[in-house]
Amino acid sequence: MSEGDLLLAKEKIATITNKGVGIDLGVKSNLTLSVPVNIHLPENIKKKGRQLKRLARQLDRKTHPRTKGDSSKKSNNYLKAAARLSKLYKHYRNIQKDYREKVSSLIVKHFDYICMEDLNVRGMMKNHPLAKAVSEASFYSLRTRIEQKCQMVSKTFVLADRFFPSSKTCSCCGQYNSHLKLSDREFNCDYCEVSIDRDFNAATNLYHYLTNKIGGVTTEFTLADLTALQDDFSLNHLVTSKVETRNQYNFYSFL
Numbered sequence: 001m002s003e004g005d006l007l008l009a010k011e012k013i014a015t016i017t018n019k020g021v022g023i024d025l026g027v028k029s030n031l032t033l034s035v036p037v038n039i040h041l042p043e044n045i046k047k048k049g050r051q052l053k054r055l056a057r058q059l060d061r062k063t064h065p066r067t068k069g070d071s072s073k074k075s076n077n078y079l080k081a082a083a084r085l086s087k088l089y090k091h092y093r094n095i096q097k098d099y100r101e102k103v104s105s106l107i108v109k110h111f112d113y114i115c116m117e118d119l120n121v122r123g124m125m126k127n128h129p130l131a132k133a134v135s136e137a138s139f140y141s142l143r144t145r146i147e148q149k150c151q152m153v154s155k156t157f158v159l160a161d162r163f164f165p166s167s168k169t170c171s172c173c174g175q176y177n178s179h180l181k182l183s184d185r186e187f188n189c190d191y192c193e194v195s196i197d198r199d200f201n202a203a204t205n206l207y208h209y210l211t212n213k214i215g216g217v218t219t220e221f222t223l224a225d226l227t228a229l230q231d232d233f234s235l236n237h238l239v240t241s242k243v244e245t246r247n248q249y250n251f252y253s254f255l
């Protein structure tokens with residue numbers, strides 16, 4: 001695609017309306033869109049999270065009162081480490097916020113109808129392996145931010161019902177697959193024998209939910225739109241990738 005085409009695509013996005021998207025929040029890639037794009041959590045958020053954990057462990061080893069009646073004082077080393085930890089934590093929250101703002105702005109810029117699922121974040125936090133990923137990605141704040149920005153520019157935000165089975169339904173034929181496990185990365189349908197990426201399947205189901213809700217079909221997302229979207233994300237130093245398409249059905253002919 002040439003420079004001129006790219007500019008054209010961007011202009012088109014500024015004018016054409018009626019584009020819809022379903023967004024699945026996940027652990028592997030932070031966001032999976034129903035247009036085949038993954039948005040990944042920035043590496044520095046994960047790195048700072050690891051540093052935080054290490055620093056918190058170091059802090060705990062320094063001399064400080066461990067119970068209420070403990071008479072030992074906070075050592076100088078403890079105070080120094082505590083100051084370092086609070087500074088790092090502040091930085092961590094800032095880069096999380098920066099990521100959240102950028103992602104929500106770009107998504108609201110490129111789409112007019114957005115559908116996300118109503119995640120049970122509190123329930124997910126109880127599941128230990130999930131909890132870390134969920135808090136790193138700050139799912140809840142991200143969704144709220146997208147919702148708020150939609151309201152600001154009068155775009156439509158649809159929240160799918162908490163019990164809508166977005167991951168366990170086949171997005172191709174609508175068959176319910178009850179034996180899909182959390183560890184299964186691929187959705188295999190016994191009925192129509194389709195085999196697609198798990199998150200992409202969920203995002204596509206959310207897109208179908210959206211079109212049902214608004215009672216119409218949204219404009220097709222073209223290759224030019226896709227390029228402009230990816231371009232915009234990379235300009236903001238956010239990492240995206242195309243959804244891996246092994247045995248994908250022919251939903252998007254340009255793949």
Ligand SMILES: [Zn+2]
Nearest residue numbers: 170173189192
């Ligand atoms: Zn199927």
